[in-house]
Amino acid sequence: xxxxxxxxxxxxxxxxxxxxxxxxxxxxxxxxxxxxxxxxxxxxxxxxxxxxxxxxxxxxxxxxxxxxxxxxxxxxxxxxxxxxxxxxxxxxxxxxxxxxxxxxxxxxxxxxxxxxxxxxxxxxxxxxxxxxxxxxxxxxxxxxxxxxxxxxxxxxxxxxxxxxxxxxxxxxxxxxxxxxxxxxxxxxxxxxxxxxxxxxxxxxxxxxxxxxxxxxxxxxxxxxxxxxxxxxxxxxxxxxx
Amino acid sequence: xxxxxxxxxxxxxxxxxxxxxxxxxxxxxxxxxxxxxxxxxxxxxxxxxxxxxxxxxxxxxxxxxxxxxxxxxxxxxxxxxxxxxxxxxxxxxxxxxxxxxxxxxxxxxxxxxxxxxxxxxxxxxxxxxxxxxxxxxxxxxxxxxxxxxxxxxxxxxxxxxxxxxxxxxxxxxxxxxxxxxxxxxxxxxxxxxxxxxxxxxxxxxxxxxxxxxxxxxxxxxxxxxxxxxxxxxxx
Numbered sequence: 001x002x003x004x005x006x007x008x009x010x011x012x013x014x015x016x017x018x019x020x021x022x023x024x025x026x027x028x029x030x031x032x033x034x035x036x037x038x039x040x041x042x043x044x045x046x047x048x049x050x051x052x053x054x055x056x057x058x059x060x061x062x063x064x065x066x067x068x069x070x071x072x073x074x075x076x077x078x079x080x081x082x083x084x085x086x087x088x089x090x091x092x093x094x095x096x097x098x099x100x101x102x103x104x105x106x107x108x109x110x111x112x113x114x115x116x117x118x119x120x121x122x123x124x125x126x127x128x129x130x131x132x133x134x135x136x137x138x139x140x141x142x143x144x145x146x147x148x149x150x151x152x153x154x155x156x157x158x159x160x161x162x163x164x165x166x167x168x169x170x171x172x173x174x175x176x177x178x179x180x181x182x183x184x185x186x187x188x189x190x191x192x193x194x195x196x197x198x199x200x201x202x203x204x205x206x207x208x209x210x211x212x213x214x215x216x217x218x219x220x221x222x223x224x225x226x227x228x229x230x231x232x233x234x235x236x237x238x239x240x241x
Numbered sequence: 242x243x244x245x246x247x248x249x250x251x252x253x254x255x256x257x258x259x260x261x262x263x264x265x266x267x268x269x270x271x272x273x274x275x276x277x278x279x280x281x282x283x284x285x286x287x288x289x290x291x292x293x294x295x296x297x298x299x300x301x302x303x304x305x306x307x308x309x310x311x312x313x314x315x316x317x318x319x320x321x322x323x324x325x326x327x328x329x330x331x332x333x334x335x336x337x338x339x340x341x342x343x344x345x346x347x348x349x350x351x352x353x354x355x356x357x358x359x360x361x362x363x364x365x366x367x368x369x370x371x372x373x374x375x376x377x378x379x380x381x382x383x384x385x386x387x388x389x390x391x392x393x394x395x396x397x398x399x400x401x402x403x404x405x406x407x408x409x410x411x412x413x414x415x416x417x418x419x420x421x422x423x424x425x426x427x428x429x430x431x432x433x434x435x436x437x438x439x440x441x442x443x444x445x446x447x448x449x450x451x452x453x454x455x456x457x458x459x460x461x462x463x464x465x466x467x468x469x470x471x472x473x474x475x476x
Contacts, residue, residue, distance in 0.1 A: 015422055177415045205415050
């Protein structure tokens with residue numbers, strides 16, 4: 001089984017795209033992805049309130065797509081209110097540090113993660129550069145918060161093992177449109193494999209990049225079981241029935 | 242046959258990693274890449290002549306195309322190295338403005354591209370049209386942008402209408418449908434397989450090659466035909 005914890009649903013402004021659930025499923029089928037956790041492109045790049053509602057509608061009858069609720073830390077009141085209404089439709093949260101102009105080490109991020117902890121939802125947080133360490137420190141400072149460092153810091157992936165030493169409530173997700181050679185293996189050799197999840201950033205990025213990086217890492221059978229599905233099922237408490 | 246337009250040996254200063262010709266050959270073999278266009282990081286970062294000789298020697302040994310690097314920090318030396326490349330029958334030059342911290346708008350870049358074009362060279366350029374395209378415009382230059390990201394693929398396509406010599410490497414075109422969009426608007430002659438094997442996860446690109454619904458003739462061009470045309474024959 002393959003669970004992709006880093007997906008999106010909706011059209012991207014970089015290229016023509018229908019942005020429908022059918023498009024997600026077509027790509028998932030092409031790569032053998034069983035379940036994909038998706039956040040709304042509209043919510044990430046423009047308006048969380050409109051985007052989260054549209055996503056809930058789009059995936060309501062599609063069991064292979066599970067929702068990530070987008071929070072803009074600059075407007076937690078709106079997030080809190082909408083989460084009350086839609087809580088049961090989402091398995092986790094997505095926070096994008098760039099689009100929401102909220103660095104991972106900021107007080108606003110801590111407040112957003114506090115909201116996630118209160119809702120008992122893990123958060124996939126975009127991390128780029130050294131902010132992967134800042135995110136780790138923020139997670140450590142918020143009791144009960146659980147976060148996944150999306151992109152594993154991007155170009156700063158060598159900091160990922162250090163980030164995991166700062167809290168046992170941080171996980172890694174390594175998708176990256178510029179995958180340096182040997183990156184996933186290098187990190188896995190330095191961490192507990194229970195701390196890495198599989199993600200693609202589809203439909204922004206072709207899953208070939210994530211699968212290519214995983215293939216190059218030559219996962220053991222146990223690493224494959226954990227990284228490709230089991231860790232995600234545990235962390236997001238996914239109902240597979 | 243699969244040929245890669247973006248092969249590098251040497252030591253990469255920012256990561257501290259090295260790749261010898263032997264290691265690269267092994268990397269290509271495991272990925273079923275048959276060869277490609279080889280440049281030296283020594284030439285791009287430290288000394289053009291000894292670096293380019295290193296690349297030429299390795300290319301000769303393994304049957305790859307040699308690529309001469311030039312150093313934009315020394316534009317007069319770059320002119321001389323271009324002439325040396327021409328004397329040696331080398332058709333491919335690698336430019337690394339970002340690595341050498343020379344702005345894509347620097348006048349020297351445009352002047353050197355014009356000179357390379359007059360010499361009949363194809364330029365393998367680190368960077369995208371956003372970063373360095375201005376320096377290539379309107380010169381009739383033959384260029385392969387090695388770091389064109391899919392975020393900016395639309396800009397490349399707009400430029401390709403007026404610039405028949407503009408090409409792009411596959412390495413960072415990693416969005417669903419990016420290759421198909423490029424083929425539709427610019428044609429298969431503009432896309433070259435580039436993986437930067439050993440430095441970048443080459444399987445990420447090769448899996449796209451396998452998964453893209455290409456006609457056999459399109460695949461042949463992308464996987465090696467276009468590079469053969471630009472490099473001037475077989476390696």
